[in-house]
Amino acid sequence: MEMTLLEAIRAGLDEAMAADERVFIFGEDVGKRGGVFRVTEGLADKYGEARVMDSPLAESIIVGASIGAACYGLRPVAEIQFADFIWPATNQIVSEAARMRYRSNGVWGCPMVIRAPYGGGIHGALYHSQSIEAFFAHVPGLKVVAPSTPYDAKALIKAAIADPDPVLFLEHKKAYRLIKGEVPEEAYEVPIGKAEVKRAGSDLTIITFGLMLHYALEAAEKLASSAGLQAEVVDLRTIRPLDTATILQSVRKTGKALIIHEDGLTGGIGGEIAALVAEHAFEYLDGPVMRLAGPDIPAMPFAASLEHEYLLSVDDILDKLQAIAAY
Amino acid sequence: MEMTLLEAIRAGLDEAMAADERVFIFGEDVGKRGGVFRVTEGLADKYGEARVMDSPLAESIIVGASIGAACYGLRPVAEIQFADFIWPATNQIVSEAARMRYRSNGVWGCPMVIRAPYGGGIHGALYHSQSIEAFFAHVPGLKVVAPSTPYDAKALIKAAIADPDPVLFLEHKKAYRLIKGEVPEEAYEVPIGKAEVKRAGSDLTIITFGLMLHYALEAAEKLASSAGLQAEVVDLRTIRPLDTATILQSVRKTGKALIIHEDGLTGGIGGEIAALVAEHAFEYLDGPVMRLAGPDIPAMPFAASLEHEYLLSVDDILDKLQAIAAY
C-alpha cells in the first residue's frame, strides 16, 4: 500500500496504541487538532483524549512528565511540535531520561519516545527548520532514529515505542508528504541501530539519512548515467547507535566516502562518521573522507533566496561526487 | 607571578570589572560566598553586590536575563555553578544568545560570557563532572573557550568579556588549583580562536585542551625519554572557532594525529577535528587519525573505582602514543 512518510508514522502509532494500552501521546495540539502536521489526526477520536492528550505549551514538562509516566509503567510518546523547540527540554532529556537506567545501576528505565519534526525547506525560517541530530547523538543512554522512507518509518516508530530505553524519533518535515512509498499490510520489522544500503555501488560510498538520502539517490542516478560511476548509498536510519559495521564495510569496498547532512557542518554528525572512517578504514581509502553539509550559520533564513542558498540540492551533491570521483 | 588557574581567572575578572563599569557577574552563590569554587571571592566586597549578584537557583533566567542586560548595554558574566547544570539554559543559549545577531541581520548583538566549571576527577559523580564542549561547539554564533594554563586563562577571560559576541568559557574543575603557572603583571593578550603549540615535535601531533593538555605534555615527555620520539602538542584553547590552520600545519608536518578529550568519544569534538584532518591533511597522513576519549557512558560515576576507570591517565596516553608511533 502506498503511503506518505507522514501516513506511515501515523499508521505505526495507531498500531502501537491498538496493541498496548500503556501507550499514550502527549504534546501540544496532538488531540483534536491532530498535531500541527496532522501526524496524530484521528487518534484522539479513536483512543480518547486521555491517551492522546494536549499538553500545556511547555516542552520541559512534556518530556519531564513523560519520564515520570514511564517510571510508573506507561509508554509515553511525547511530541515536540518542532525540533527547534526541544531545547527547553534538554535538561530532562540529557540529565534525566538518558541517565535513569545508568544512574540507578539498571534498576529503573525510561521507555519513552520523543517525536520531533525537523529539517528545512518549508519556509520555516530560523526556528522551524533545524536539524538536531548531532546534539542528541552525543548523549549516551539515548537512541536517535531518523527514517527516510515510509517503510522504515512505520516499523521504526513501533520499534521505538517497544524499546526499553528512550528514543528520539526525528521526522523530516519536508519529507512528510513529499516522500511516498510502499508499506506492507502485514507485520514486519526494522531494527533500531541498523543502517541500510539503499543503492549498491562500487565506486564510492555516500552516507546520509533523511531528506538528503533521497537527494543522494537522485544524484547517484545522475552520476551513473553521466559518468558511468556507481555510488553506494548508505541510509543510516539510526543516528545513535551508529551502524559502524555497515558504514565501514561499504567504504572498505569503495575506498571513497562522502557524508551528507542538512545540518551545519562544524560539529555535525558528519564529523563522527568521518572520524570513524578515517580511523577504521584508513588503509582502504583512495581519497580524503569528504563531508557535504549546511553552512555554519545559526539556521535557515526565511526569505526564499536565503533559504535556497542554505539548502543542499541534487546538483550540489552531484558536483561533489564528480570531484571525489576525479580525485 | 605564580598563580593557579583559578586565581588567574579571578584576576582577569577583577581587571575587567575595574576597567569597565558595565561588567557585572550574575550567578548562584557568586556574591558573599564568592562562588562554590571561590572564583569570585572578594569581588562582591570590592565592586558591590549589585555588580556581583546572587541569582535565584534557575539557570535559564541566569542566561536569559543576561541576554536582556546585554541588549540593554551592560556586559554580563553569567556563572553556571557546574557545567552539568547548564542544560536548563540551553534554549536561551542556542536559540537566543547565539542568534541575536544573525536573526537581527547584525542590528542587535549579545556581548556576554557564560562561565562554567566542567570536567571530572573530583568525586563529582554523574552530575558534577561533565564535559560539555561538543554540544556548544556545534552552535554557530557562540564562541567556546577552554584555557588550560593560568597565563591563557587570565587573558582569555578578559578577551571573552571584551568580545562583542557570546562566549562560553569553560574552566576545568580539577585544573583549578592543580595547575599553576606564571602570569605577567603587565597587560598582555591571548586572542580567542588561536590554538598554541605547547610542545614542538616532529614525529606525531597531539591535539587536546584542558586538563588533558597537561596529561598529554607529561606523556609526550615520557615518550621522548622512553622512545626518543617527539610529539608535538597543540593546545586548542578555543573550541569554536577551531584554529584549523594550526591543527593542519602540525599534522602536515608530523603525518600522525591523536586527538584527546575527557568527554565521551561518540559525537565528541574529536570527531570534528579528526574529520578536518582526514579531509584536509589526507595526503600527509602516515597513519589513521586516532582519538582517545572517555567511554560512551552517561557520565562519570562517584565510586573511586569507577571514576578512575572513566578517566584517561598519562599512561593511557603514552600507550596510545606508542601504538601510533609503531604504526
Added chain:
Amino acid sequence: MIVKALPVSEQATVLSSDDLRKMFEFMLLARLLDERQWVVNRQGKAPFVISCQGHEAAQVGSAYALQAGKDWVLPYYRGLGVVLTLGMSPEDVMLGVFARATDPASGGRQMPAHYSSRPLNIISQSSPTGTQVAHAAGVGLAIHIRNSIAREIVDDAIAWVSFGEGTSSQGDVHEAMNLAGTHKLPVLFCCENNSYAISVPQHKQMGVQDVASRAAGYGFPGVVVDGTDPIACYEATKTAVERARRGDGPTLLEFKCQRLTPHSSDDNDRSYRSTEELKEMRLHDPLHRYTKYLKDEGILTDVDEQALRARIKDQVDAATKAAEAAAVPDPATVLRHVFAETND
C-alpha cells in the same frame, strides 16, 4: 491580589479626545494592515502570516502608555498593534511580510511578525515562546544595576513584554517573574489571553481562570483587564508604568482578548472551535466595540470613520506596493552576521 480594571464605560480617563482618536487610528491601521497580510498570503506572495486581530485594543491601549524609544519593548508575534503605536511604519511591517532585504527587523531572515527595531528599543524577537520574558527581566535587571551603582534613579525606563496565556505555562515566564519580583525590577508582564494556544483551550493549559492570579506568588500586583477596551488597557498600563518608574516593581497585566482569526495562516480553527463559538467570538471584536463607543461619545462620526478608513487604506496600499517592489535578500549575505563584523 488580583485587581480587576474597570470597564471603559466606568472609567474616568485622563485621555483627551485627541488621544482617543489617535488610539482608534492605530487600532484601525493594525486591523487593515493585518487583513492585507492575509490577502497577500492568499495571493501566494507571503508564505506565512499571523494576526493581531482581536488584540488591537490591548496592544494599542497598552503601548500608548509607553515612551517610544525610551522604554524597552519585547512584543510577541501578535504585537502588530504595539509596534505600530510605537512608530514602526506599515512599510516596515510589509517589508517583513515579503521578507525583503530592507526589512528592518531581520532583513528577511525571520518569519514575519518577529519584530525588532534598535531605534525604538524593540529587542529582536525569536519564535520559541516565552524566551523574551526572560530578556525583559534582564533589561529590568540592567536598569536596576545601573541605578544601584549610581544610588539614584539615573534611568527610569521600563521593560514591557507581551506573551500569550499559553506561553505562561513555560518555565521561563516563571523564572522571569520571580526574578523581577525579587528585586522589584521595572518590568511590565503583559499577558494577552485569547484563551487558546493554537488549538489548546485554556482549561487544558491551566487550572485557573486568570493568569494574573500568579502575580501574588511573586510579590507584585496582577491585574485582569478587559482586553477589548483600549481605555482600560491604557489606564491599567499607565498605573503599572508609573509604579515601575518609581522603583516599586513589576506588574502582571492580563488582557482578556479574542483571537478573531485562526492561529496563523497555517491553521484551521474550524477543526477545534465550534461554529457557535466562532460566531459568539465575533461579538467581542474590540474594533467594533471601540468604534461604537467613540461614536456614542460623539468623538467620531461616520464620516470621520470613512475618511480615516480611506486614508489608512491608501497608506496600506502604498506600503504594500513599496515593500513588494523592494529587493529580496542577496543570497551571498546568508553567511553574514554570525559574529560581529567589526568589534563594536
Added chain:
Amino acid sequence: MIVKALPVSEQATVLSSDDLRKMFEFMLLARLLDERQWVVNRQGKAPFVISCQGHEAAQVGSAYALQAGKDWVLPYYRGLGVVLTLGMSPEDVMLGVFARATDPASGGRQMPAHYSSRPLNIISQSSPTGTQVAHAAGVGLAIHIRNSIAREIVDDAIAWVSFGEGTSSQGDVHEAMNLAGTHKLPVLFCCENNSYAISVPQHKQMGVQDVASRAAGYGFPGVVVDGTDPIACYEATKTAVERARRGDGPTLLEFKCQRLTPHSSDDNDRSYRSTEELKEMRLHDPLHRYTKYLKDEGILTDVDEQALRARIKDQVDAATKAAEAAAVPDPATVLRHVFAETND
C-alpha cells in the same frame, strides 16, 4: 488561598502515642545516621555528605502519612528522614555514603543522598534541582490516564515530591505544578523551606514570604506548615493525601525548616551566616522541640530516650560497619546499564 496549619500544641491529632513514639524513633534515627555521615566524611572515608538535620520533623511527619510501596515518592537530597520512614535501612543508606557496589540506589554511581528504591516506589533522583518535580507530575498524569481509561479510580496512589525553596525558582517546578493543577493530578508538592539555597538567602531568591502562595496561581491549595513540628506536618500531609486519593487534585505543602548544618560537607556557612543567626537557628531544632513535647505529654521518659539512643547508636554502628566492609564497585561494570541488557 494559603492555609496555615495549626502548631502542634493546638492540634487534635489522630496519631496514637505509639505513632508519636515511632515518629520520634525515625527522627532520632535520621539525626544519628546523619551525624555519623559527617564523622565518616571527616575521617576521609566518604568524600561528600549532605544533611537532613533540621528537616527531620517535616520529613518524618510528612512521610508518615504515606503508604510505603504504594505511593510514589521522589525525595530530594535532604530526604534521609523520608526514606528511613518509608523503610530504607540505615545500611542501605550507608552503602550509598561509602559508594559500595550493593548500594541499592545506584551501586555507588551517584553521590550519596540520591535516593532510589524500586520496591518502595522511590524513583531514582539526580542532582540537577527540580527535575524530579516534573517526574512527580508525570506519575500523577499516568495515574490520571489509567483512571480515565478505566472510568473509575483503579489506582488511588499519589505522588509525593520534595524540593527546597531555592529550587522553587526553577522553571520545571512551575511547569509541573501547572500541569498538576490543570488536570487535578494526585501530587503532593512538598517544599522544605530552610530559607537558604546554599548561601543565597530567601529574599534574594523570591519576593514573597511563602512559596505556598504560588499554589493559588495553579488552582490548588497551598499550606504553610511549621516544619519543626512533626505532628503538624503529618496532619497537613494526611489531609492533602486524602484529597489527592479522592481525585480532588494536588496540594502544595510548605514546611518551614532550619538547615542546622552547612549546605554540604563542601560548604562553610560561616562565610555567609552570622554567629547570631547560627545561634538563633539552634533554638529551632525540631528534634529538641519534639523530645520536649513528648516528655511534657508523658509519652517519653528520659530513660526511654536513653535506651532508644543506645539502640539506634548500635544500629548505626552496625550499618556503618557492614557498609564499610562491603565491596566497592568492580571497575569493569562502568560500561554497564547504559541501555537495557535484556528487553525488559
